[in-house]
Amino acid sequence: MARKYSKHGPREDLYRDDEEEQAAPKPDCWLCGRPCGEEVVWHHPVPKSRGGRDTVPMHPICQQTIIAHFTNSQLERFGMDASGLLADPAIEKFVAWVAKKDPDFYAPIPKKRK
Structure with missing residues (x-):
């Protein structure tokens, strides 16, 4: 079995600097344009089932709202x-x-309309 880390080198990935991660600016939400909070959802604007590969940052509440209001076919047309x-x-x-609302605000969204 192969070693996970080299026997003769530093384990740089084990000693990441948490300050660098905290200093990075939060991305803006693709839908509402507000800065994202602690939890960022990477959403496929074109659903993966329809060939979408690109992802965009979103608030969880924004993503759930889109999913509740649009079908995959409609989302594919918007691109x-x-x-x-x-x-x-x-x-x-x-x-x-x-x-x-606060960037970390969350509220339940009604289920998808049929």
């Missing part, structure tokens, strides 16, 4: 363009509401 999603009245209303 990487968030402005198409923001044109929907329900999403526009949600973004206006969540803009006043």
Whole structure:
């Protein structure tokens, strides 16, 4: 069995500096544009089932709202363009509401409409 670490070299990845991770700026949410909080969800704007590979940072509440309001076919049509999603009245209303909340704010989102 191969060694996980070299016998003759420093184990640099074991001694990461936590200060560097904390100093890195938080990415902005793809949907609402606010800085992300502690938890960042990497969302596929084009669903993986539809061939999407790119990911974007989002708040968990923003991702759940998108999933609850759109089908995979609709998300595939919008692609990487968030402005198409923001044109929907329900999403526009949600973004206006969540803009006043803390980046780590979370609330349950109603289940997907059928």
